[in-house]
Amino acid sequence: MERVGQVLEKVREGNPLIHNITNVVVTNFTANGLLALGASPVMAYAKQEVAYMARIAGALVLNMGTLDEHIVEAMLIAGKSANDQGVPVLFDPVGAGATPYRTETAQSIVKQVATAIVRGNAAEISHVIGEAWQIKGVDAGEGKGDVVALAKMAAKKLGTIVAITGKVDVITDGERSYLIRNGHPILTKVTGTGCLLTSVMGAFxxxxxxxxxxGASALVCYGVAAEQAAKKAANDxxxxxxIQFLNELAGITPDDVRRSGILELAE
Known part of the structure; x- marks a missing residue:
C-alpha cells in the first residue's frame, strides 16, 4: 500500500488538469470530486475547442452517459488530439448494451481512439466487446460470468487496460490483474459515483x-474514501x-490507504 499512497500524493502535488467530456447528470459532482481529490477539472464540449483542451490536459475522460451526435463528434475529435500528444484517454461506456445506439457508439469510439483505460460494469464491458451480459437501463445485473476472465478478454480484444467495477473491482492489462476489495454498497445509491471514479482514475x-x-491505486483510494464516508454518514x-464522500476524497491520506486498502494480485 505504500506505493498506492505515493501515487495519491503525486496527484495532490501535481494538480493535473483533467479534461472531461461527460454526461449532464454528473458534471457538477465530477468537478467537485476531482477538486476535492486535488486535481483540476475542466468540462469542455464544443468541437471548436476540445482538440486544444485535450492537448494540454493531463488526461482526457470520455463518458457517454448522455449521448447525442454532437457529443460523439466532440469525443472523437478530443480523443484523436489526445492520442497525437500522448495524453492518456479514459473511456466510460455508460449504458453500452442498453440500446443499439449506445453499443454501436461505444464500439465505434474504441475503434477510433486509442484508450489507456476502459472502465465500466460487467454488462457495459461485455457489450463493448460483443459478449452477452445482463443489463437494465444503464445499470448492470449481477450476471453469472467470471468477471476476471471477462476483463482479461476485453483487455486483449481492445488492446487496453480494462477495469470492471462492482462488489469486487478488477483491473487488468490482459496479463497482470489486480483485485480491489474496497468500497461500500451505498455508492450505488448516488448517481454519478461510477462516472466520478473514471475521472479519478484519469487523475491518477x-x-x-x-x-x-x-488505475488500481485510484480504485483503492476511492474505495477507502467511500468506506470512511459510509462510517460517518451512511445511516443518514x-x-x-x-457530501461526506467529497469530504473524504479531500481528506484521505496515505496512512488511511495503508491501514484500510485491500489490493491483491489476481491469478
Missing amino acids: AAVEEDILFA GPGSFQ
Missing part, C-alpha cells in the same frame, strides 16, 4: 507512468453520504 493516470497501477442516507 495523469501522474503515474504505470497506467495499470495508476445517500444525500448525506454524497
